[in-house]
Amino acid sequence: MAVKITKIEYNLPKTIITNNDLEKDFSDWSSEKIENKIGIRERHVVKEDETALDLAFEVGREILENYDKNKIDFLLFCTQSPDYYLPTSACILQDKLGLEVDIGALDYNLGCSGFVYGLAMAKSLINSTIATNILLITSETYTKHIHPKDKSNRTIFGDAAAATLIETSEEEQIGEFVLGTDGIGYKNLIVPNGGLRNRYDVNAKEIDDSSGSIRTDNNLYMNGPEIFNFTINAVPKVVSETLEKNNTTLEDLDYVIFHQANKYMNEYLRKKMGIPKEKYYLNLLNTGNTVSATIPIAIKDALDNKLIKKGDKVLLVGFGVGYSWGGTIIKL
DSSP states (O other), X not given: OEEEEEEEEEEOOSEEEEHHHHHHHOTTOOHHHHHHHHOOSEEEEOOTTOOHHHHHHHHHHHHXXXXXXXXXXXXXXXXXXXXXXXXXXXXXXXXXXXXXXXXXXXXXXXXXXXXXXXXXXXXXXXXXXXOSEEEEEEEEOGGGXXXXXXXXXXXXXXOEEEEEEEEEESSOOBOOOEEEEOGGGGGGEEOOSSSSSSOOOTTOOOEEOSSSOEEOTTSOEEOHHHHHHHHHHHHHHHHHHHHHHTTOOGGGOSEEEEOOOOHHHHHHHHHHHTOOGGGBOOOOTTTOBOGGGHHHHHHHHHHHTTSSOTTOEEXXXXXXXXXXXXXXXXXX
């Protein structure tokens, strides 16, 4: 069965942290320096009592506003900041959105490759006739994992949720997938405490990483140089393999959308692969890195700003925590 994306919406929390705000917390940072280096001017963050499930509900309600929600027969929910260990957040979301009870619903824990993996699962569910109309929601609140004194990660990450409707189609509009995993790098992007192996430690000691960023093992740790090395090696390969698997070339594509990690990394990748600027999306300016939500946000913004249009072929590549990566080509 052919598959297509029919609609994308996204939701950003109302609270905004600007570079000027961060400049007040970290005297050696300047607003201009942050924007020039990582391409971010502001990021949206959830309030203390707001969660990824709350964002998911809001964006789910928005995308279903003029849609027959009784058609939805599977709900996929991607997050690395769930409300509970159990039950699965997708079950709670099914009830909150008023979806039918004879549908499938599941959570999956993936970060920056999560949207591409979600598309792969949605396509597989439709091809196997298990489902025909799927609601895919990616929602992340990484800021809840970040130590208040972690100047590096606080400049990069923002919170957001995106919702995507995926349906059967007369013409195939979601291409073949390339997916990859290398767990050898799992310690390079991790929240060490809080799970069942290492419980949350109320007495966790503060750790200074020598660059002025402070965290504890209860917080997000990112080894920037190792993540960069992984990315510059993995992404060109997944691009090449995705193009080959879909029998196309970069020249035949209308647009390229990578996970929006940061300006420096994404520009490095663009130049390394010779992708023209006019075919390449880069816009973290007002959202920051929103993890699994960056790609659907980028697609929606690119459509709204007429950078891409109906019928265009767009390469999507996600990469990050895990290590995990994935690529595909969609036709809008």
